[in-house]
Each structure stands twice: as C-alpha cells, then as structure tokens.
Amino acid sequence: MAVATPQRSAERAAAAINQTAPSRSGGERAFAGVLFFATIIGVVVLAVLLIDILLDGLPRLNWQLLTSYGSRFPEQTGVLAGISGTFSLMALVGLMAFPLGLGAAVYLEEFAADNRFTRLMEANISNLAGVPSVVYGLLGLSIFVYVFQLGRSLLTGALTLSLLILPVIIVAARESMRAVPRAIRDGGLALGATRWQTVSRQVIPAALPGILTGTILGLSRAIGETAPLLVVGALIGQRASTAPWEVFDRFSALPIEIYGLIGRPQAGFRESAAPAAIIAMLVLLLLMNSVAILLRNRYARST
Amino acid sequence: MEQTAAARMRPATASQQTGPRAETSQPRSSAAPAQVVFDVKDLSVSYGSHVALGGVDMQIHKGEITALIGPSGCGKSTYLRCFNRMNDLIPSARVQGSMTYHGEDLYARGVDPVVVRQRIGMVFQKPNPFPKSIYDNIAFGPKVNGMKVDLDEVVETSLRRAALWDEVRSKLSASAYGLSGGQQQRLCIARAIAVNPDVILMDEPCSSLDPIATARIEDLMRELQESYTIVIVTHNMQQAARVSDRTAFFTTEVGGETDDLRSGRLVEYDYTENIFKNPGDSRTEDYVTGRFG
Amino acid sequence: MAAHAGGESLLRTVRPRRGEQAIVLTLKACGAISILTTVGIVAMLFAEAAPFFRQIDPRTFFLGTTWQPFGSDPNNFGVLPLINGTMLVTLVAMVVAVPLGLGAAMYLSDYASQRVRAVLKPTLEVLAGIPTIVLGLFALTFVTPVLRAVFGTDVQIFNAASAGIVMGIMIIPTIASVAEDSMTAVPSGLRESAYGLGSTRRQVVLKVVFPAALSGIVAAVLLGFGRAIGETMIVAIAAGNLPTITANPFSQIQTMTAYIVQAVGGETPRGTLSYQSIFAVGALLFLLTFTLNVAAQRFVRRFREVY
Structure with missing residues (x-):
C-alpha cells in the first residue's frame, strides 16, 4: 500500500497529462489553423478571381479588341x-501629381516648422x-467642369485623379526622405550649402527611387479608378480617342470602357469582352508594379 | 543659480582676457600671443528648459589645435556645434551668451549661418560621405558656394592635403561608399578643406575608426594645423594629449532644480601639457588620471 | 558689430537669398494644395447641396422612406432607402472583413514565420490594389451565381450580399495591416512574461496581445468601415439600383455611392433638383466617412502614444 500510493498518483498525473495535452494542443492547433x-x-x-477573369477573357483578348x-x-x-484615354490621363496625372506631391512632401519633411499649420496639413493629408x-x-464635376469651365474634358479627368492620388505620393515621398540619414543633411549644411541646396542635391536624389516607387503606385491606383471619372463625365463606348495634348477634348478611360461593356445587355459584352479588357488593364498594372518593385530593390541594394 | 555656477567656475577656468593661465607657464615657444579666432563669453546652450551647457568662457587661437574633453553628456559636442551654428538646426536649442569670430558676433542678427559654415567647416563623428562619387563629394562644396575654381584642381589638392589622393586617384568616379571607414573620414576632411575654410571643427572624428586609421587622421591634423585652426572633440584623452595645443575639460553637474537633468560645465582650460601634468582642478586630475569618467 | 563697422563683415550674406525664399514658398504652396482640396470639397458640397435643402425639408430628406429623385415630388426625396442600402452592404462586408482581417493580423503578427510573412503580406496588398470595377464584375458574374446555386432563386441577380462579400474581401488587407501594426507594436516583454507564466500562444494572442492592441484594432475596423461606406463600383455593378428599405441581403438595393454614379451617368442637368440631390447625398457620404476617419486617427494616435 505504501508503495502503491505514489505509483497510483503518478499514474493519475500521467493520465491527467494525457487528457489535457491533446485537447490543449488540439485547441492550439485548431486556432492556428x-x-x-x-x-x-x-x-x-x-x-479564383484571376482564374475566372482569365478563363472568360483570354479567348476574346486579341489585337482587334485593343485597336x-x-x-x-x-x-x-x-x-x-x-x-x-488611360495613357493620356496617366501622362497628365504624372506631370501634375509628381511635382505637386514631391513639393508638398519636401516642404513638410524638410522645411515646415512644427506648428499648428503643419499639423493641420498633416492631419488633412491623412483625412x-x-x-x-x-x-x-x-469635386471635379463642381469645380473643374463648372466653376473653372473646363468641361467634361481630359484635363478635368486628369486634375481630379491628380488630387485623388496626391496623398499617396506625399506619404510615400515623405517616408523615403525620412529614410535618408540625418548625417547626409548635416554634411551638406556643414559645407555651407543652403537648406534647399542640400535637399535638392543630396536628399532628393538619395530618396528618388522611393519617391518614384510611390508615384508609380499612385498612378497605378489612378489607372483603376472608375467612379470619379464617371462622375466628371467620361465618355462610354464612343469613337473618341485622346492624345495627352488634346486636354480640352472629351475622353474615356480603360475602366470606363470596361464599365460600359459590363452594362450592355448582351452577355457577350459582359462575359467575354469585359474580362478581356480587364486582362489588358491588369497587365498594365502588373507592368507598372514590376517597375516599382524593381526600383525599390535596386534602391535597397545600393544603400 | 546660473551666475553662482559661473562664478564657481571662474577660478578654475582661465582669466577671460589673457588666455589660459598665461601667468603660470608657457610651455610652447610661441613668443607673441596667438591671434584669437573665437572669443566665448558666458555661453550656455539649452534645449527647451534643460540647460545642456552653462557659463563657458574660452578663447580659441589661430593655428592651434584645441581639444575638448570630458565624460559623455558633458556638452562638449553641443558646444562644438555652436561654433558653426549647427545647433540652429535643432528647433528647441537656444544659445545664450556671446561668441565672436574674429571680433564679429556669430549670433548677431543678420549673420548668415550658411556663410558661417562656409568659413567654419565640420567633420562628424561617423564618416558621412554623400551617396555619390568621390569626385562629387569633394566638388559639392565649391559648387554650392559658387566658387569660381577649377574643380578638377580643387578635388586633387583637397584629396592630396587629406592624404587620400594616392589611394583614390584612379577611382574618382567610384562611389564613396566603397571606401573603408578611415578613407571615408579622410574624404570628409578633404570635402571640408575643399571649400577653403578658416576653421575645421571635428566631432570625435576617430571614434569609429581602428588605431591605424586613427593614427593617420592624427598625423593629418598636425599637417592641417599649418593652415587651419582646428577644434576637436574627443573622448580619447591620449588623442588630446598627442595632438592638441590646448585642452578644455568639461564635466557634468546637476543642472537645475531637478536632479535627473544634468548640465555641462567647463572645468578647466589650459595648455594641454598643463592639463595633463599639472591640472589646476582636482576634477581634471581625477579625469585625466582615469579615476573617473 | 564693431568688426562690421571697421571693415567688411565675414559672416553676412552679400545678397539675400531670394531664389531660396521663392522656392520654399513654392513648396509651401504645394503643401497648401492639400488643404485647398479639403476646403474645395467642403465648399462645393455645401454650395451645391444648399439649394437642395431650400426646396426639400431636411426632415423629409433624413426621415423620408421614398427615394425617387428623378420626379419632382418633394416627398420622394427621403434618403433612408439609400442609407439602408449602404448599411446593409456594409454590414455584410464587415461580417466578412472583421473576423478575417483580425485573424490575418493575429496570424501575421504572432504565428507566421518571417518567410511566410514576406510572401503573404505583399500578396494581400495585391488584393487591395485590384481595381474595384474588376471586383464588381467578379461579384456579379461569379459570386452571385454561386449564391444562387446555394440559396436558390430568392437571391436576386443584383443583390446586397454578393457585393458585400466581395467588398469584405477587398477590405481584409486594410483591416489586417492596421491591426497588425498595432499588434506588432505591443512590446515583446508583455508577450514574454505571459509565456513565462506558462501561457500558450493562443492565450497570449487573445488575452495579452489583443487587449493591448485594442485601440489599433478599433482604428482598423473604423477605417474598414469607412472604406466600405465609400466604395462605389462594386455596389454600382453588383448590388443594383433600386432604393429600398429592406433587411434582406439577397434583394436588390441602392447605396448612396451607387446613386451618385447612376444620377451623373444620366448627365443630369445642372441646377435641377436631381442634380442638387447628388450633392446632398455626397455631403452625407463625406460627413460619414470623414467622421469615421477622424475617429480612426484618434485611435491610431492612442496606440502610437502608448508604445
């Protein structure tokens, strides 16, 4: 008896472990799962989405659809x-949003004093x-179309999209400028360079890959935007094409055409032409993102 | 509070007018008193409400190497950054007292910090070359300062004076990031020389270098002394003893009503030999003999 | 000053740096454009919606249950059906996105290995980068037929559920990334001390990390909520254009955003009541999303302050 007691309690303990261990680790595993x-x-x-689009669209994707x-x-x-329309919009948006976004980012990151106006600007950008x-x-409809009398034009579309992606560019540009070591700025200033000389010749070049990556990401967001262009009055399914300099002409864009195709009653538009056009748009996005990733990687290697 | 601290310092520090303890001994052979480049009177620096450095009086002489030593946190780097107004870049920093450069108030209204920094160059603790070619690193200063010079020539002379020319002459267009730490620091010195300054400030320039690279920089400083006034912050007492003509010893003390904020004070400023062999203050002696710090 | 009077100053500029000042001013102007944008949004919404409320009693607008804005009966400008539509789709989206997004955040912050994270995070970001018009078509031509196959023909061709589900999937990355940020910000000391007390990983995540990251999680949910309310193309394509008050996710509805697209698509002439109603709805939409964003930022700031 004296021997059996510890043995039995050990058995009981082992049983207890056997009981709790599987349930506990089972619960753990289930949760992780x-x-x-x-x-x-x-x-x-x-x-699934990509496969679905490819299956529907690939048979219809040909040169004729694109031309x-x-x-x-x-x-x-x-x-x-x-x-x-999309190429023209991107050219104009890049031309407008890149300098504006970079300018705002440089101001906020390098020049702005820490005061109420600066904090307001920052809060405003994230809003x-x-x-x-x-x-x-x-905004584009009310201000650009009517107040500025630009009409439902390519310029209106480009201005609207530029304002839309400005926060993306500003945030990305600030982040990559913040990654430039303070020592670089100190080094420039200690040589008797002015702040702007230091920023324009040392900080911005060092941050440029990151800034460009952010700009491309912003542009690729603009490529897919449909709603704002619909609202400012992009043309749907008409025989009009625009070159970037025809800024006062009416315009369309790839997502707008896709929206038009989806809205047509015959299934052939919605179920094969639209997916085919979507493939074209996604390929464009893929190309741009690859460039962005390439830039980012080269940047990461060089510093 | 401020005044009593300054007053307490004064016996230990040099007399304001005649330079460091001129009456005690003149170890070096300079017969005529050296020209004063910087004259500092009752200078203090504060960040917000915290006084980082208080009540400094000091004169820095032309063609000399002046070393600033002391335990970390004693405000010596902060002090160094006053000479070329780098403290301006920290929004909360405030400099009080007076600091003149060849008799002209460095902090007077209308003084342009950009011009100040053209005359008073700086080399930093960690080598900070620009992410560009060796050539562009040197050429940047002359370009932004609008110096009408032959850039190729300036690059070569600056690199020669910094004893780097022979090592890099064949790869001037290579990235400066490919150089060793010691080479990068000499490149930064060459970069500072290229704008033809009057004074070079060095903030612990050897702290990230190995002994061999350190020795090369020290040799270089001796050579540069011919043409430039040099002020160097160092945590390495042997370095101060080896290279400098005069040494200022700083320490920390409780800087305000609250005990946790410490403030830097100048304890003693004298010829280097005196500081190390015959210090006038027991705290200096404790520090240079390694008893504290 | 003495030296200055005696000779040429060593330290003053020869000429003021006008160019530099002009450049900084230009940069500041670039920054000010963001403020002008906000001012522009508020001003134009106010200016265009004000005449609407001169003709339509705000009580009718906010409490009315009929939305037939293309006629001229002032009693048919009750926005509740649109709000109902928006909330129904949003509810479905949040039911999908909150558990999945938070689950993903927990997995990425406390379970995934470095390598798995490096693959999964960018892939989720790709999902967030898919144009919403593509998602709309997917909802209409893939998810709706699946729903109809499962739940039968009670599911209408255009319905809130399929738009909401796809929208929820779209919002997962938003919620996951903000929530994960706040979870990774929880100091590892907290985790270690809990592990030291013999806690399992699940207990640590649910009882230590989750509560500690709560403000960031709330921010993530609010941000996702705001995105759902403002999302346009998915609902415009898949949820229909029938303003109804209903709780049935399988029925056709219309959201505020879809109404805006539908109404301007008809190129409603400026100055008409219908045109102004677009801006009244737009103002309401802006107000809702703005409030959610500001609230979310408050919570984000709180978790940044704590850690």
Whole structure:
C-alpha cells in the first residue's frame, strides 16, 4: 500500500497529462489553423478571381479588341478609346501629381516648422486619403467642369485623379526622405550649402527611387479608378480617342470602357469582352508594379 | 543659480582676457600671443528648459589645435556645434551668451549661418560621405558656394592635403561608399578643406575608426594645423594629449532644480601639457588620471 | 558689430537669398494644395447641396422612406432607402472583413514565420490594389451565381450580399495591416512574461496581445468601415439600383455611392433638383466617412502614444 500510493498518483498525473495535452494542443492547433485560413482566404479569392477573369477573357483578348472602338456587336467591339484615354490621363496625372506631391512632401519633411499649420496639413493629408473617390468626382464635376469651365474634358479627368492620388505620393515621398540619414543633411549644411541646396542635391536624389516607387503606385491606383471619372463625365463606348495634348477634348478611360461593356445587355459584352479588357488593364498594372518593385530593390541594394 | 555656477567656475577656468593661465607657464615657444579666432563669453546652450551647457568662457587661437574633453553628456559636442551654428538646426536649442569670430558676433542678427559654415567647416563623428562619387563629394562644396575654381584642381589638392589622393586617384568616379571607414573620414576632411575654410571643427572624428586609421587622421591634423585652426572633440584623452595645443575639460553637474537633468560645465582650460601634468582642478586630475569618467 | 563697422563683415550674406525664399514658398504652396482640396470639397458640397435643402425639408430628406429623385415630388426625396442600402452592404462586408482581417493580423503578427510573412503580406496588398470595377464584375458574374446555386432563386441577380462579400474581401488587407501594426507594436516583454507564466500562444494572442492592441484594432475596423461606406463600383455593378428599405441581403438595393454614379451617368442637368440631390447625398457620404476617419486617427494616435 505504501508503495502503491505514489505509483497510483503518478499514474493519475500521467493520465491527467494525457487528457489535457491533446485537447490543449488540439485547441492550439485548431486556432492556428483558423488564423491561417483567415489569412489565406484573401489569397484564394484573389486566385479564383484571376482564374475566372482569365478563363472568360483570354479567348476574346486579341489585337482587334485593343485597336478598335466600341461596336454594337460584342465580337467586334474594342477599347481603343479607353486605352488612349488611360495613357493620356496617366501622362497628365504624372506631370501634375509628381511635382505637386514631391513639393508638398519636401516642404513638410524638410522645411515646415512644427506648428499648428503643419499639423493641420498633416492631419488633412491623412483625412484626404480616406475620402471616397466618388466624392473627388463630385469635386471635379463642381469645380473643374463648372466653376473653372473646363468641361467634361481630359484635363478635368486628369486634375481630379491628380488630387485623388496626391496623398499617396506625399506619404510615400515623405517616408523615403525620412529614410535618408540625418548625417547626409548635416554634411551638406556643414559645407555651407543652403537648406534647399542640400535637399535638392543630396536628399532628393538619395530618396528618388522611393519617391518614384510611390508615384508609380499612385498612378497605378489612378489607372483603376472608375467612379470619379464617371462622375466628371467620361465618355462610354464612343469613337473618341485622346492624345495627352488634346486636354480640352472629351475622353474615356480603360475602366470606363470596361464599365460600359459590363452594362450592355448582351452577355457577350459582359462575359467575354469585359474580362478581356480587364486582362489588358491588369497587365498594365502588373507592368507598372514590376517597375516599382524593381526600383525599390535596386534602391535597397545600393544603400 | 546660473551666475553662482559661473562664478564657481571662474577660478578654475582661465582669466577671460589673457588666455589660459598665461601667468603660470608657457610651455610652447610661441613668443607673441596667438591671434584669437573665437572669443566665448558666458555661453550656455539649452534645449527647451534643460540647460545642456552653462557659463563657458574660452578663447580659441589661430593655428592651434584645441581639444575638448570630458565624460559623455558633458556638452562638449553641443558646444562644438555652436561654433558653426549647427545647433540652429535643432528647433528647441537656444544659445545664450556671446561668441565672436574674429571680433564679429556669430549670433548677431543678420549673420548668415550658411556663410558661417562656409568659413567654419565640420567633420562628424561617423564618416558621412554623400551617396555619390568621390569626385562629387569633394566638388559639392565649391559648387554650392559658387566658387569660381577649377574643380578638377580643387578635388586633387583637397584629396592630396587629406592624404587620400594616392589611394583614390584612379577611382574618382567610384562611389564613396566603397571606401573603408578611415578613407571615408579622410574624404570628409578633404570635402571640408575643399571649400577653403578658416576653421575645421571635428566631432570625435576617430571614434569609429581602428588605431591605424586613427593614427593617420592624427598625423593629418598636425599637417592641417599649418593652415587651419582646428577644434576637436574627443573622448580619447591620449588623442588630446598627442595632438592638441590646448585642452578644455568639461564635466557634468546637476543642472537645475531637478536632479535627473544634468548640465555641462567647463572645468578647466589650459595648455594641454598643463592639463595633463599639472591640472589646476582636482576634477581634471581625477579625469585625466582615469579615476573617473 | 564693431568688426562690421571697421571693415567688411565675414559672416553676412552679400545678397539675400531670394531664389531660396521663392522656392520654399513654392513648396509651401504645394503643401497648401492639400488643404485647398479639403476646403474645395467642403465648399462645393455645401454650395451645391444648399439649394437642395431650400426646396426639400431636411426632415423629409433624413426621415423620408421614398427615394425617387428623378420626379419632382418633394416627398420622394427621403434618403433612408439609400442609407439602408449602404448599411446593409456594409454590414455584410464587415461580417466578412472583421473576423478575417483580425485573424490575418493575429496570424501575421504572432504565428507566421518571417518567410511566410514576406510572401503573404505583399500578396494581400495585391488584393487591395485590384481595381474595384474588376471586383464588381467578379461579384456579379461569379459570386452571385454561386449564391444562387446555394440559396436558390430568392437571391436576386443584383443583390446586397454578393457585393458585400466581395467588398469584405477587398477590405481584409486594410483591416489586417492596421491591426497588425498595432499588434506588432505591443512590446515583446508583455508577450514574454505571459509565456513565462506558462501561457500558450493562443492565450497570449487573445488575452495579452489583443487587449493591448485594442485601440489599433478599433482604428482598423473604423477605417474598414469607412472604406466600405465609400466604395462605389462594386455596389454600382453588383448590388443594383433600386432604393429600398429592406433587411434582406439577397434583394436588390441602392447605396448612396451607387446613386451618385447612376444620377451623373444620366448627365443630369445642372441646377435641377436631381442634380442638387447628388450633392446632398455626397455631403452625407463625406460627413460619414470623414467622421469615421477622424475617429480612426484618434485611435491610431492612442496606440502610437502608448508604445
């Protein structure tokens, strides 16, 4: 008996461990599994979406789709108006948003005193990033179309998109300038360079890859934007294409053409022409993002 | 409070007019008193409400190497940054008292810190070359200062004077980041020389270098002394003893009503030999003999 | 001053740096554009919506249950159906996005290895970068047929559920990244002391990390909420254009954003009541998202202050 007691209690303890251990580690494993599922489901949906679009769109994706205007027949329609519009918009948006965004970022990061106006500007920029894009469309409609009398023109579209992506560019440019060591600024100033000389010749060049990456990401956001362009009055499915210098002409854009195709009653537009045009748009986005990643990697290696 | 501290310092520091303890001994052979480049009177620096450095009186002489030593946090780097107004870049920093450069108030209204920094160059603790070529690193200063000079020539002379020319002459267009730490620091010295300054400030220039690179920089300082006035902050007492003509010893003390904020004070300023062999203050003696700090 | 009077100053500029001043002023002007944008948004919404409220009693607008803005009966300008539509879609989206987004945040902050993170995070970001018009088409041509296959033809072709589900998926990266930021900001000392007391990983995540990161998590949810309310193309394509008051996610509805797109798509002439109603709805939308963003920023600042 004297021997059996500790033995039995040891057995009981072992049993207890055997009982709790599997349930506890099972619960742990299940929880980890649930979390992994939550993370991966977005990726799965992304994959399903891409496969779905590719299956529907690839058979219809051909040269003709990219080089003709809209048509009454799904098999003859094309999105040339959208492609030319998107390229023109991007050229203008890049031209306007890059210098403005960089200027604002340089001011906030290098020159602004820590005062109320600066803090207001900063809070304002993060708020603007959260304003729905359709509201930017209303801004463009009211201010650019009517107050500035620019009409439903390419310029109106480009101005609207520029304001929309400005916060993206400003935030990215500030981040990459902040990554430039203070010692570089001190070194420039200690040589008798002015602040602007130091910033323009040392800080901005050092931060440029990051700034360009941010700009490209901003532009690729602008490529997909549909709502604000609809609101300012982009043309849908018409035989109009615009070059970047035809700023007062009416315009279309790739996502606008896609929206037009989705809205047509015949299934051929929605179920094959639209996915085909989407593939074209996604390829464009992929190209731009690859350039951005390439820039970022080269930057990471060189410093 | 401020005044009593300054008053307490004064017997230990040099007399304001005649330079450091001129009456005690003159170890070096200079017969005529050296020209005063900087005349500092009752200078203090504060960050917000914290006084980082208080009540400094000191004269810095032309063609000499002046070393600033003391334990970390004693305000010696802060002090060094007053000479070329680098403290201006810290919004909360405030400099009080007077500091003149060849008789002209450095902090007077209308003085342009950019011009100040053209005349008074600086070399930093960690080598900070620009992420550009060796050539562009040197050429930047002359370019932004609008100096009408032959850039190739300036690059070569500056690199020669910094004893770097032979090592880099064949790769002037290579990135400065490819150089060793010691080479980078000499490049930064060459960069400072290129704008033809009058004074070079050095903030612990050897702290990130190995002994061999340190020795080269020290040799270089001796050579540069011919043409420039040099003020160097160092945590290395042997370095101060080896290279400097005069040495200022700073320490920390409780700087206000609150005990946790410490403030720097100048304890003693004298010829280097006196500081190390015959210090006038027991705290200096404790520090240079390694008993504290 | 003495030296200055005696000879040439060594330290003063020969000529003032006008160019530099002009450049800084230009840079400041660039920064001011962001403020002008906000001012412009508020001003134009106010200016265009004010005449609307001169004709339509605000009580009718906020409390009315009929939205038929293309006629001229002032009683048909009740915005509740649009709010109902927006909230219904948003609710579906949040039901999808909050658990999945927070789960993903916990996984990325406390479970995933460095390598897995390096793959999953950018992939999730890609999801956030897909143009919403693509997601709209996906909702209409893929998710809706799936819903109809599962729940039968009670599910209308245009419905709140499929738009909401896809929108929820779209918002996962937003919620996950903000929540993960706040979870990784929780000091490792807190985690270690909990592990030291014998806690399992699940206990540490749920009982230590989650509460400690709560303000960041709230911010993440608010930001996601704001994005859902403002999202336009998914609902314009997949949720329909029928302003209704309903709690049934399978029925066709219209959101505030979809109304704006529908109304301007018809190129409603300026000055008409319908045109002004677009801006009244836009102002309401802006007010809602603005409030959510400001609140979210408050919470973000709070977790930044703590750690």
